[in-house]
Amino acid sequence: MKGLKLLYRSMRKTILTFLLSIFLFIPQLTLADVNSESTPSVKVKVEKMSNIIDRFKEKITLFFKFNSDEKLDYQQQLVEQRLGELDYVIRTGQGDFIEEVSSRYAAYVGRLSESLLSSNNNVKKEQVLEMFKTHPKILAKMRDNFPANSGFWLLLQHDINTVQIYSDKIQNSK
Secondary structure, three states: OHHHHHHHHHHHHHHHHHHHHHHHHOOOOOEEEEOOOOOOOEEEEOOHHHHHHHHHHHHHHHHOOOOHHHHHHHHHHHHHHHHHHHHHHHHOOOHHHHHHHHHHHHHHHHHHHHHHHHOOOHHHHHHHHHHHHHHHHHHHHHHOOOOOOOHHHHHHHHHHHHHHHHHHHHHHHO
């Protein structure tokens, strides 16, 4: 029994040291403040390593949200954040990231919608439907920065279609 306690303490110290070293020794990451009329104010990290760490932290945070309403609120916040990232990447002309950020946005819309469909929270469904009414308009403005039927235009159109499909699913589930 004493050996298990020592092993547990040792593992806990190792994990805490590892997490602390990640946060202390990674060089400062580039942050940009995204704040426009159409999207929420979001801090966007535009470095590959920071994106991996951020997604990991988001998954951990979501895992530790035990209340379903808190999970839905957090997922809704993440969808807004992904929209802000997409807006930032397009406004700053970072074409290398558009495909990745666009597909991430669509995935988060899907996760939020599927979680919402499995819950019976009609109040939250209404909130998300209101959010989904504004997102296609914002995405359409972003899409119109690119020539019709170009790769980036199609990615953003896919995001618009994704929001519409899930919006219809949520509407039909009420």
